[in-house]
Amino acid sequence: MRTLPALGPTRKLKLPTEAERTLPNGLTVIAIRRPAVPLVEVRLRVPFARAPLGRATLLSQALLSGTAARSGVQLAAELQAVGGALSAGADPDRLMISGNGLVTGLDRILELLAEVVGGATYPAEEVTTERERLADRIQVARSQPAHLAREALLRRVYGTHPYAVQTPDVEAVRRVRPGQLRALHADRLHPAGATLVLVGDVRPAQALDAAERALGGWNGGGKQGDLPPTPPLRPSPLLLVDRPGSVQSSLRLALPAVPRTHPDHAALQLANLVFGGYFSSRWVENIREDKGYTYGPHSLVEHSVAGSALVAAAEVATEVTAPAMVETMYELGRLASLPPAAEELEQARRYALGTLQLGMSTQAGLAGLASTYAAVGLRLAFLAEHAARLTSATRDEVAAAAAAYLAPAKAVTVVLGDAERVAGSLAALGPVERTAAPAP
Amino acid sequence: MPRRTAPRIPATKYPVERFTLANGLRVVLAPDRSAPVVGVAVVYDVGIRSEPAGRTGFAHLFEHLMFQGSENLEKLAHFRHVQGSGGTFNGSTHLDYTDYFETLPANALERALFLEADRMRGPRLTEENLRNQVDVVKEEIRVNVLNRPYGGFPWLKLPPVMFDTFPNAHDGYGSFVDLESATVADATEFFTRYYACGNAVLCVAGDLGAGVTDLIERHFGDVPARPAPARPEFAEPDLTAERRSSYTDPLAPLPAVAAAWRVPDPVTDFAGYLPYVVLAEVLTDGDASRLVERLVLTDRTVTSIGGYLGFMGEAYEVRDPTALVLQAHLPPGGDVDKVLRTIDEELERLATDGLADGELARTQARMATHLLGDADAVIGRALRLAVLEQQRGAPELFNDLPRLVGEVTAEQIGAAAATLRPQRRAAVEVVPGSAG
Numbered sequence: 001m002r003t004l005p006a007l008g009p010t011r012k013l014k015l016p017t018e019a020e021r022t023l024p025n026g027l028t029v030i031a032i033r034r035p036a037v038p039l040v041e042v043r044l045r046v047p048f049a050r051a052p053l054g055r056a057t058l059l060s061q062a063l064l065s066g067t068a069a070r071s072g073v074q075l076a077a078e079l080q081a082v083g084g085a086l087s088a089g090a091d092p093d094r095l096m097i098s099g100n101g102l103v104t105g106l107d108r109i110l111e112l113l114a115e116v117v118g119g120a121t122y123p124a125e126e127v128t129t130e131r132e133r134l135a136d137r138i139q140v141a142r143s144q145p146a147h148l149a150r151e152a153l154l155r156r157v158y159g160t161h162p163y164a165v166q167t168p169d170v171e172a173v174r175r176v177r178p179g180q181l182r183a184l185h186a187d188r189l190h191p192a193g194a195t196l197v198l199v200g201d202v203r204p205a206q207a208l209d210a211a212e213r214a215l216g217g218w219n220g221g222g223k224q225g226d227l228p229p230t231p232p233l234r235p236s237p238l239l240l241v242d243r244p245g246s247v248q249s250s251l252r253l254a255l256p257a258v259p260r261t262h263p264d265h266a267a268l269q270l271a272n273l274v275f276g277g278y279f280s281s282r283w284v285e286n287i288r289e290d291k292g293y294t295y296g297p298h299s300l301v302e303h304s305v306a307g308s309a310l311v312a313a314a315e316v317a318t319e320v321t322a323p324a325m326v327e328t329m330y331e332l333g334r335l336a337s338l339p340p341a342a343e344e345l346e347q348a349r350r351y352a353l354g355t356l357q358l359g360m361s362t363q364a365g366l367a368g369l370a371s372t373y374a375a376v377g378l379r380l381a382f383l384a385e386h387a388a389r390l391t392s393a394t395r396d397e398v399a400a401a402a403a404a405y406l407a408p409a410k411a412v413t414v415v416l417g418d419a420e421r422v423a424g425s426l427a428a429l430g431p432v433e434r435t436a437a438p439a440p
Numbered sequence: 441m442p443r444r445t446a447p448r449i450p451a452t453k454y455p456v457e458r459f460t461l462a463n464g465l466r467v468v469l470a471p472d473r474s475a476p477v478v479g480v481a482v483v484y485d486v487g488i489r490s491e492p493a494g495r496t497g498f499a500h501l502f503e504h505l506m507f508q509g510s511e512n513l514e515k516l517a518h519f520r521h522v523q524g525s526g527g528t529f530n531g532s533t534h535l536d537y538t539d540y541f542e543t544l545p546a547n548a549l550e551r552a553l554f555l556e557a558d559r560m561r562g563p564r565l566t567e568e569n570l571r572n573q574v575d576v577v578k579e580e581i582r583v584n585v586l587n588r589p590y591g592g593f594p595w596l597k598l599p600p601v602m603f604d605t606f607p608n609a610h611d612g613y614g615s616f617v618d619l620e621s622a623t624v625a626d627a628t629e630f631f632t633r634y635y636a637c638g639n640a641v642l643c644v645a646g647d648l649g650a651g652v653t654d655l656i657e658r659h660f661g662d663v664p665a666r667p668a669p670a671r672p673e674f675a676e677p678d679l680t681a682e683r684r685s686s687y688t689d690p691l692a693p694l695p696a697v698a699a700a701w702r703v704p705d706p707v708t709d710f711a712g713y714l715p716y717v718v719l720a721e722v723l724t725d726g727d728a729s730r731l732v733e734r735l736v737l738t739d740r741t742v743t744s745i746g747g748y749l750g751f752m753g754e755a756y757e758v759r760d761p762t763a764l765v766l767q768a769h770l771p772p773g774g775d776v777d778k779v780l781r782t783i784d785e786e787l788e789r790l791a792t793d794g795l796a797d798g799e800l801a802r803t804q805a806r807m808a809t810h811l812l813g814d815a816d817a818v819i820g821r822a823l824r825l826a827v828l829e830q831q832r833g834a835p836e837l838f839n840d841l842p843r844l845v846g847e848v849t850a851e852q853i854g855a856a857a858a859t860l861r862p863q864r865r866a867a868v869e870v871v872p873g874s875a876g
Contacts, residue, residue, distance in 0.1 A: 002558070080806045102812075129736070136743045247586050288576055351527075358544075361475035
């Protein structure tokens, strides 16, 4: 018998060199050095709360379609010439423009970025193209079970909150006119409250200067939108969304959660790991490695600006839908009512701490972390504080977090599947409310 | 506007060391201390093409069995030890190889070596684990293929149109009948034949520290020597007449099409192959690429189009026979024939008129960014280095790729485009079965 080698000494979390500057127009620039490869990652995050969904989504798709100085194709070619590319996306919290390129092209990428945020023109022809592409993409998304299950869960969890609907209807998209995009852009694409993150093979001070040169003249006026806090979860019957002929059922459970800065957060993260947050969790070991009901079950604490939620998701064979739900409730209930084993907690803790290191080990990883954190006023230094909290969270604290947040009685549950085949057995477990899937 | 000169294409300079243990295991080391993490990859020279007839999907099923316990490890132990060390893991099955890998904090390096060596000596192949993983794989196929629109398009749908022989043409995910017929004896035989240490490459990248060679020797040195099996011949003749096929996808709301053309041998004729890799990007990388500008932005005959080398999109990790693949999604009522005709027209134009000023340089610059970005992740380096060693005996090619991509000429691109004629094409069309 050979024995598993011990781990070497744990290294202290080492944060990369960074620098920050708030420009006179209100733009916050954060520059982080990781010289491993001669590239730079760019993330510009602009608050976009309360932007009308159809317009905001189409704006993100048409943003790079042209400026006064050049067409969308010319813009793409100029970016490519320095190894670069940019893309944009919107969600209920923000508009995000992301990209990367050769670090020698940093100035050029920032110039072109400034040209876009300062004066995207939304040419009518290009807007028509992007509008139809978006409409097609929405139609395809609505033929995906994972997307439909997500839509149903968001509606159930968020009710009348703006987070409830995150994909616009095709009709809403088709109604959007270029002038409305220009108006929305003028209203909301402003540096106040926006954050630019630059990560790469460049001295942070030099990156800040480059950002200031390129984006210092970006207009500083404009409106901000605020979202109310997300509503508390309301216990409700399981919602069964019918998808006739579905060979799998998509299980989705939402549970309460807290933001990253909340005192319970580290303990909640550990409790979630023990439940279903990584492969070596109770849920995965049960419904996949023991029962073979599913391929990739996972649970995750999702953070948005206005609130956080724990979401568990699994695609299970239609014939085991109810048994999979029974095991899910069992694992949640067991963790909510009995503390985790000591070694089980240590394993989850080491995973949480180790993956913090892995997440910081690439330029793209650092850029994503820094941008996400900045949205809620945090900096990378938060990683060290969080690591300390993960290290010190006790078994009692994790048990208390599990009892408070993972109790199955608090879950809002959606199942998307073939209702004819699964409704009966699900009804044996508790009340079920049935609905049809939306037409694509 | 002033003309800008093309940027110099940068390269990586990862030191690469290679050696072979007495038992035949090939090892690649790529030390780099830019982050306190390590990547460990073990690649076996067996994939979908080596599956026996009547056992479609077996290479992938076997990959799952490699996680089910081994000589000194109970079921579940592998996952728990990797993640309980702060690491992540995965494995994947390709046409020509199967990889197993972990990314971990540097203090867990020896543990990962132990785990990989243990299953190289022998996984626990039991009836119970086999039945469990057949069920898991069936759910994987349902989630990725059967329960969603465009499942397996085009990677499972094009090969049977383009190829005639079982190794190249069959469904690599496997039929449920074949998966259910798999036995422990099949698995034992597959392991004995293909999972020989002489048929494997180990690559360790990242913050390795001193003594890594000794650690590798300590854990892998006594894995019993078994030579690599002879690699079968998978060659097939090129097409001389166009092949077209279509199928109805009951879940798809919109039409789609994919087309493929054979390309030179990626290993024995890398210089002849590389222009096709660049050509795929000239055609489809971004809004300024040929086919995106024409088909998406000008004609609006497609909603999106992508192009890449190899059915699984791994240009530098595939052997002959393989293809340049284009795939496009069409708007409602879209005309696939018209799309294919326009592609022919654009290829003809490229072959005849050549590239525009700066078009090649900007494509190469963007390709360099992609290659360097892949290299930044320690596991991206470890996997690519391992496969380059396995298929070419040349892991150092890793550092040369951006430069070699940059040396492809406009003439070579034009010549490559000239070979993509309709009579050499295999195409498959998705007919939407759920048009709303």
